[in-house]
Structure formats: structure tokens, C-alpha cells
Amino acid sequence: MGTEIEAIATSSIHAGLDFACNLLSNAIAAEGRSEPAKAVQLLSELTNYIQFRYVGEEELALESLSWLGHMCDVGAFRSNQFWSQVKWLASALGFEGDDLARLELPQ
Secondary structure (H helix, E strand, O other), X not given: OOOOOOOOOOOOHHHHHHHHHHHHHHHHHHHHHHOHHHHHHHHHHHHHHHHHHHXXXXXXXXXXXXXXXXXOOXXXXXXXXXXXXXXXXXXXXXXXXXXXXXXXXXX
């Protein structure tokens, strides 16, 4: 991935996905309230995350979380911690090349 991966408190991919979603939850709600036109998109993608997460499609769940992170105002959540978690998950899931590029991770 080219950058050093920070150690994360979660020890499993499942717990890591849930932790990242938790970091993002307030931002999703705030974004929906501040821009009601986005609320349907946000709810749809959150629903995708939940469905993917609970049927074991971790890679697709991570892509949904990344998309949600890009849709939310950076100031509305702990952005650095969220993106560090996403980077750790991408590494743990073996994302490389095009798969990694789809996440559009901040530098």
C-alpha cells in the first residue's frame, strides 16, 4: 500500500468493520440532516453495508463504508481514526491494485 499501517485496537475484520461503522454513524446522521437530498443515498449505502457485513461479504462492506466516508463532512466525525481503520481493514483483507484504488483512501 505504500504507507505504513497504523496499529488498530480491533483484532478481527468483523470487529474492525463494526468499529469503522460506529465511527461514521454520527456523521451519516449529521449529513442526512444537513443535506436531506443525500439522505436516501446515505440510507441506501448504509443498508448495503449491513447486508454485506452480515452475509460475510467483508470486501463489499468495506467498499460501502469507504463510500459513506467520502459522502460525509470530514468535520462531522473522527476522520483520521476512521480512515486509519479503513486502511487497516484494506490491508487485513489483502486489498491491492484496483481493489485498493476503489476505496480512494486519503493520503
